[in-house]
Amino acid sequence: MAARSRPNILVTGTPGTGKSTFSAALSEATNLRHINIGELVKEKNLHDGWDDDFNCYIINEDLVCDELEDMMEEGGNIVDYHGCDFFPERWFDRVVVLQTENSVLFDRLSRRGYTGSKLSNNIECEIFQVLLEEAKESYREDIVVALKNDTVDEMNTNVATLADWTSSWSPMLT
């Protein structure tokens, strides 16, 4: 298998931590391709139906991985999803876990219309750093970075950091 010429970055974190906004800005800064898994699942029907309890599609992880394999092999992707343990480890050169203060996250998710257990489950997910633990269990610790993402200034700094990392990345480094 030929080495990819551009890196693949996974952007993960609790819903509302700013993955899609950050990934879009990073894509603009680097020309890497932004793949929003939630949208891809909907668009290509990579699911096993609708979950009434959680009000979302039941993602079919095998179909998602099959769909992405060629693009990931080619490289140059930013994958944006609130889960990270089902992707092949070999796909990623950097795993970014976005984190947000609880009060900030509460406001963002309330504005999105989340209430009740959907809201509290996501706040708990952030308090217990579920995605950071999942990332550390699924990938080499030295490629996992946790970044605070409460404000636009922080996001801009995070984008600049990752854009610098991307421009100095070389396949020889993997």
Ligand SMILES: Nc1ncnc2c1ncn2[C@@H]1O[C@H](COP(=O)(O)OP(=O)(O)O)[C@@H](O)[C@H]1O
């Ligand atoms: N760094 C930030 N500072 C302030 N607001 C942000 C920031 N990142 C995202 N937001 C806002 O928070 C909300 C959730 O962001 P989004 O990117 O959709 O999160 P996710 O993809 O993780 O669910 C959106 O309204 C977005 O405009």
